[in-house]
Amino acid sequence: MRNFNYIGFLFDYGTLLVLALLCGWFSYVTIEEQSPTSISAAERLAKRASGELSTEAKVIVLARQGGEGESFAKTLSEQLTQAGISVGSTTIGKPTDARKALTDFGNTGKELAGIIADKHMANFANANLAKLGQAHPGLVKAKIFQPESYRWPNFLKKENLLNVMKQISVVAIIAIGMTMVIITAGIDLSVGSLIAFSGVITALTIQSLGGSAPTSGDLWLGAMVGILVCGLAGLFTGGLVTLFRIPAFIATLGIMFIAKGLAFIFSDSAPVPVGNEAFGWLGRGRDFLGLPNSVILMLILFTIAHVMMTRTSIGRYIYAVGGNPEAARLSGVPVKWVLLFVYTLTGLLAGLGGVMEASLHTTGDPKSGDLVELKVIAAVVVGGTSLAGGQGRITGTLIGAFIIAVINNGMNLTGVESHMQKVIYGTVILVAVLIDRLKIHLLKLKKT
Amino acid sequence: MKHIAQYLGLTALTIALLTGCSPSSDKPTTDDSSKAAGDTSAPAKTKGTIAYTPLTLSNPFFKVIGDHITAEAAKNGYDTLMVDPDMNVKKQSDQFDDFISSGVTAIILVPCDRLSIGPAVKLANAKGIPVFTVDAKCAAEGAEIAGHVGTDNFQGGELAGHAMIQALGENGGKVLILDFKKANSCVLRVAGFKKVVNAHNSSRTTGKIQIVAELNGNGARTEGYQSTADALQAHSDLDAVFAINDPSALGAYTAIEEAKKQDQIKIIGFDGQLDGKQGIKDGKIFADPIQHPDKMGQQIVQNIIKYLAGEEYEKDALIPATLYDKAAADQDPDLN
Structure with a gap:
């Protein structure tokens, strides 16, 4: 009788085991670089950026619209301002908006010290800053900051x-x-x-x-x-x-x-x-x-x-x-x-x-x-x-x-x-x- | 005890079967994605993922678009995620959910249903993920589409008209149109065709091209065959057929062959699918205006790259069709 129960138990949990194995497998194959946009990630990023930049440095904040973009950007600019960094503008929008924010800053002729952005906008800045810098030399020296990424399976989000x-x-x-x-x-x-x-x-x-x-x-x-x-x-x-x-x-x-x-x-x-x-x-x-x-x-x-x-x-x-x-x-x-x-x-x-x-x-x-x-x-x-x-x-x-x-x-x-x-x-x-x-x-x- | 050992063995075996099958079947794609990334990720890691969900991948047309999306994306440092909703809009919106949760950079969509996909597109909009359409448009209210690339079907229809004039020559003749009014693209093809034919007719008194019937070919062999067979009863002196795609053109050929009129009646098709091209080479079809899925795939990715760079691009880009005739078919290495 004891054996029978044991076998029944094994079969009952066989499907559960299959489910667990599938989850494990898909977690393994979907591990990817993740970039956080939570408020705490924004706080950490602001701290890191303000540590590396001198006070009174001019920066702009960029984030993609939608999702956590708004709270991320707001937290960033608040924290940066508190740390004595001068936030020129905060843009939450599409890549075209980011381009406009950068050229607008470039037109003022001032020197931009940093761009604090989420992953998407950091990608944008990395790809386009050099080109924009040709017309607006003030942008060339800007350092791009984005949240530190970590590896986590997409499946397990x-x-x-x-x-x-x-x-x-x-x-x-x-x-x-x-x-x-x-x-x-x-x-x-x-x-x-x-x-x-x-x-x-x-x-x-x-x-x-x-x-x-x-x-x-x-x-x-x-x-x-x-x-x-x-x-x-x-x-x-x-x-x-x-x-x-x-x-x-x-x-x-x-x-x-x-x-x-x-x-x-x-x-x-x-x-x-x-x-x-x-x-x-x-x-x-x-x-x-x-x-x-x-x-x-x-x-x-x-x-x-x-x-x-x-x-x-x-x-x-x-x-x-x-x-x-x-x-x-x-x-x-x-x-x-x-x-x-x-x-x-x-x-x-x-x-x-x-x-x-x-x-x-x-x-x-x-x-x-x-x-x-x-x-x-x-x-x-x-x-x-x-x-x-x-x-x-x-x-x-x-x-x-x-x-x-x-x-x-x-x-x-x-x-x-x-x-x-x-x-x-x-x-x-x-x-x-x-x-x-x-x-x-x-x-x-x-x-x- | 022996039984337990047996049991354990069997369970292990079945589980191995189960899991063993998913990894091995997954391999091609993981290989694909690593290959796609591999082209560019040597110097830098991938910049993100472009997701593609077409109507169905069973149609080679969408597969070719997808392959060129993958190639063009890899060239620009992006991975591609290509999935198949199998013409099922529920599956397609589930795929949107999955795209959004895995944080893709952009989504390329061929809507399974131009209205029902709306809520899924809006969800992507709310997360700031740009959605582009290719081939067919999304008509849902409030769903924001960042850009579209399609075929210029009106211009393709004009090409078909010119081919018809060439096929019939100075004598003109009677023409049957096999249309498919449910698809807007096919309506445009017929409109372009008629424009050219009417312009041709207005400049002459003899040798006009007369459209004697417009029947539903349903874009398929069966209906193309039936409608043509019926039209041959009504118009035994028919000279040509314009079919809005290759399957209905080949259906028309079957009916014409049955009536033993293949030397008398010329067929113009559309699309340039492989069996249509073969039909041109074999002399069944006179010529096809063909679409360019390869260019569509490249163009849509280029537009996405421009969008991501905040640059201007054509929001509604049309790729012109080109004419494919016997001379082109004879040179085509894909045909036998």
Whole structure:
């Protein structure tokens, strides 16, 4: 018995190990020179520059617009002024603005002692100072200061890790429903099309309610309609599977084509714009501790689903139906209701995914969601849920989704072409299923 | 105990398989980037990274643009990051997120969707990363594009018109146009073509070039074939076809060959894709105005370098098309 647990433990954490190895690998290959633009970096830079320059020396401060550029430049010029350096001008903008700042200073005929800049502007100054100096000799002696760089993997930047989670949130959320469907030994191929369908329905509802300037009430209502319509589609699928005993593969294949076709028909084959930037709140907003709203939603839904699958009777029913439907029925599990429930839930979650994706682009696009169903299934299978039904865990699916996301993100960071990405996806899925088969095989060995 | 040993072995094997496959497949690109950097990084380290996300890399046109971006960027001391969104705008905006978090110097974009890519471009704008478009423009409101390089499609259409006049000679004749109205670039090609043909006609009383039909070729072989077959039913005395790209031109050729009229009907195509060029060499197509993805890639990088130096550059640069005919095809080493 002790051995068995040990083996189970090893398999459970096998996927986690794969995730860790992938993260390690991508961290290793994306190590790059980083140049900070934080306030503390500005303070350090100001100290270094004022240490090297004599007081009353004339300098100008340059930073690229956007991001931390403004706070970086402000801190710099404040600190430099405090240290007794005379800051001629502070420019936060594009390279053309920097050029203008330098020529303006050059025109005054004074001598420039230093240029204090972020990495981008320091690059600009390095490349252009000599040429500018020909017309403005006062600039030639200027010393260029930029923050000290350090080496750090692009993959491990906080911003990038949040991207990884944000990019997979739609797939992961739908994978919650898919996990339950697959645990009941079913499958749902319609979720990708439902993303497009939901996005289009949502955008069209918002348009018809509020025209080109919808209120936030219209946005909420539109999102609700999109989600509910997809819930109904899921309920319909569940009905086909339970009442008419159509295999889930065929039933959802039919819905997949119908939903995709309807999305194109309703939208007239063109993306439907939503005329209110507030619609981007769900897909792009960051309201809590700098975490993307879609990631928070994903984590909340996973927590609920985990509790549901491990602590409630509906969770036990779902496992029972997948393990042995006949035995489940005989022991009083309402098999049909359970199946209706999982397909409806998957429909609702696909609808939510569609709203999230529409929100990301502030458009309902009938082209969206293509092949997402396969990514969702891949996440579930990689997460250790058995396609034979009866086995699987929500946390495993979350890890599976992260593995897919990390591969995707890592390959974007390193510039692996998309055909190779497909080869790698395929390999990951096969290896995951291989582990699954081995698990079943070895469990049998143990029992005998 | 034996089982555990087996287990450990198998797990190790699968993990080795998994991880072993990603490094080896990554190698070409890491090699590429180090090569790109290697050209210049001997004296100084790389100045930054220029990211490129085209419509799809499956189309050689965008691959050629990308290769010339890489070469031109390396010449100026920049690395290149080339990714493939596979015509999927969700993937493309995810790639924008990744570009932004890894702090690229500039982004070159061929929008997968001229509107839906807007929020991603705005995000890059907010971080101060300049976004340039190549080939196709971004039409999203409020998305700031620092510069564009494209083909001069109107001028290319004019070239096609001149080629048509040359092909038909003094006698003039009846012409079918295979258009693709969904793409603005193709509308411009037809407009340029008509301008030249109309000017030609107004100066003469006989031997005019008459456009007898304008049908949708959908820019594809299948529709080019069908529309031409239909047009041949209606106009059995057709003399020439102008197709807005090579696939529809080759589709038209199939229909003409089927009707055994390949000696009677001349075809002018557009683009200069490899199979189009081969068609010119084989005498299927009379001539093509061709685009220059190589120059587009070089031009866009040169514009970025000028932008980064704060210098003036052409915000909306058009690369002229040139005419590619049988004589050029016979000299082309890429053809057999």
